[in-house]
Amino acid sequence: MDPFRYGQVVSGEYFCPRPELAKALQGYIKAGQNVYVQGERRIGKTSLISETVAGLPAHRPVYIDLLGIKSVDMLVKEIAAAVIRMGDKRDNLFERMGKYLARLGLSFSFDPVTAFPSVAIIPGARPDGPDSLDAALDLIGSIHTAKRPVVVILDEFQAILGLKNHAGIVARMRGKIQFQPKIPYVFAGSIRHKMEALFVSPDSPFFKSAVQLSVGPLDEKIFRKHLAGRFKKGKREISDTVLDEVFRVCDGITGDVQQFCSALWSVTEEKTRITEKALPEALAVIFGRERAGYEATVENISEQQLKCLVGVARHGGRETTGIDFLGKTGIPLAASAQKALERLVQLRILFRQRAEYRFTNPFFREWLLSRGF
Ligand SMILES: Nc1ncnc2c1ncn2[C@@H]1O[C@H](COP(=O)(O)OP(=O)(O)OP(=O)(O)O)[C@@H](O)[C@H]1O
Ligand SMILES: [Mg+2]
Secondary structure, X not given: OOOOOOOOOOOHHHOOOOHHHHHHHHHHHHOOOOEEEEOOOXXXXXXXXXXXXXXXXXXXXXXXXXXXXXXXXXXXXXXXXXXXXXXXXXXXXXXXHHXXXXXXXXXXXXXXXXXXXXXXXXXXXXXXXXHHHHHHHHXXXXXXXOOOOEEEEEEOHHHHHHOOOHHHHHHHHHHHHHOOOOOOEEEEEOOHHHHHHHHOOOOOOOOOOXXXXXXXXXXXXXXXXXXXXXXXXXXXXXXXXXXXXXXXXXXXXXXXXXXXXXXXXXXXXXXXXXXXXXXXXXXXXXXXXXXXXXXXXXXHOOHHHHHHHHHHHHHOOOOOOOXXXXXXXXXXXXXXXXXXXXXXXXXXXXXXXXXXXXXXXXXXXXXXXXXXX
């Protein structure tokens, strides 16, 4: 069985320890301190948070994923569902939900087949959005006790900025959370400028309301050891030079490294040592799975944008307005290159890290190069 996991939260043997970050996060949670966890896509934020919380036996996680949340109603339903998932008999959820139902505009029932509790929005009974959000946060507050504390995780929190009237909603949330000083809220997000707009901008209600915890790549030495151990578990041996190439292509992004290793594992035989020969085969497996997306991307962008993209793939994403970059890509004006690159960032094909444009998906970059665009 494939000893690597990617595209999902990892725990247990699949989780490579990050003791410093885990210790810091545990400290904040125990102190009831709000934290905002910042880091690139697929770097390991959600896994770190869930593994850390799992290591705090007293704390009960209310895990709310805001990805795809389009309205306050959906958010409220998500919060109520998270509370129900986490709660147990001692929380008297039925009674408690009864108390909050009207304010939440939700119905609560047990599935007759699975016996799982579930919530649904009552048609026509939608209370005014922000009121029900207040009620949902009150519901969280009501199940928190000193002996059985909760920790609230709001993952992909930047999605809140996509809601209509988000300024009012954010202010209202902040108001409520402020009055729950003992409950630690962990806000996580991967879109840096949006998270900064929420927590670092002096205009935001959340300004200075949470300490920042940055999640970067895993320590390479520790991660390599972990990966070598996983290969061993999968009855293969990996050479250092192959791992060098994996880290170069993926730039150390945790999830991408795991995806590459999984592909390497899948194209090799038991009881063998994996050598460089396997690299193109592994990439071909990844390209095969992702090709439709790559092709759609190339078709949907302009010629200028494609030239820039290929330029970044070939020459790197620094000094993209310099004569060198413009000459190599054949783009006449620095302003045109700038505009094209900004659009590629908006489309999430590239992202900006300090003064550099980088590929969101490193395998897409390798595919572009392999196709000789
Ligand atoms: N500590 C870890 N040890 C081993 N692999 C990890 C670790 N953390 C993350 N990964 C790998 O990275 C992948 C993405 O992890 P996770 O979903 O936690 O990241 P994330 O930063 O929350 O990503 P996103 O921004 O997409 O939500 C996992 O599926 C796994 O392959
Ligand atoms: Mg995540």
